[in-house]
Amino acid sequence: MEKEWLLETRQMTKQYGKHKAVDRVNLHVTQGAIYGLIGRNGAGKTTILRMISGLASPTQGDYTIFGKASGQAAMERTRVGALIEEPGIYPDMTARQNLKVKCLAMGVRREGYIEELLQTVGLADTGKKKARNFSLGMRQRLGIALALVGDPDLLILDEPINGLDPQGFVEVRETMMKLNKEKHITIVISSHILEELSKFATHYGIIHNGALLEELTREELLEKCCERIELKTNDTGRACTVIETLGIRNYQVKDEYTIHIFERLEDSGDITMALAKADVKVLGIAVNSESLEEYFLNLTGGGRS
């Protein structure tokens, strides 16, 4: 049986004139995920988020959301909260007043609802302070609170951590993690900094020049970047036998010459000696890891855009 995704895009494309801002993108978002859409400026993230939020239509391809095709998703839209580009914040109003306006517009009247939202995003004690005097982190959290009006099951956030100072980043991150864990809200969030996303995202979609280069889970990403001994020999088959005799089990054969070993990182000397004794020629051995940022840059073509 085909897996049912909370959100799935199929060959989703957006073309402006001759330029494809988004090119045949197939995203798969599971319920409960914090899905990080990562790409450089201009990669196409905002355009993707605008389409899945219903603010723009694909020129080709389509998507399903909560099991409904985009054309039939009108009812499901109420289950989606979005913070895309400028959050609609009135600068001369307090956080409470801003939320009140949104609640009125959406017909939400529950007693204590605004207080609850303010608590959730950590803005309960901002009192009479006007939004224009908020820090960027506070503004982003107010933007998130506004997107939460109506209790969405899916929250779509465009670069909410962009430009935040470390304290602001931690506060916005904690807010998102709380919403995901305690309120079971699935989150799709875009960013151009993989290192920051990796502190909380469970799944990743890497976007470059409008295309999806790779989709991977947190575990897959960490595995790709983790520390390991990279061993190059002229005979991987025999090399494996030798390293197994040393009691090493956690390794992977990467290609004809290369083995990655994920344990006993301090023992590369012993490994080299054992291989030499068995007449396996060591072409190279080194402990390496790739930082998340290096991984992302390599994948998206180094310094080139």
Ligand code: ATP
């Ligand atoms: P950023 O982080 O800078 O917002 P992004 O990854 O969100 O980048 P998009 O804003 O989706 O990227 O833009 C993708 C490409 O589409 C860019 O080349 C942009 O110039 C182009 N584009 C976006 N919106 C339009 C539009 N309305 N008309 C024409 N081109 C557009």
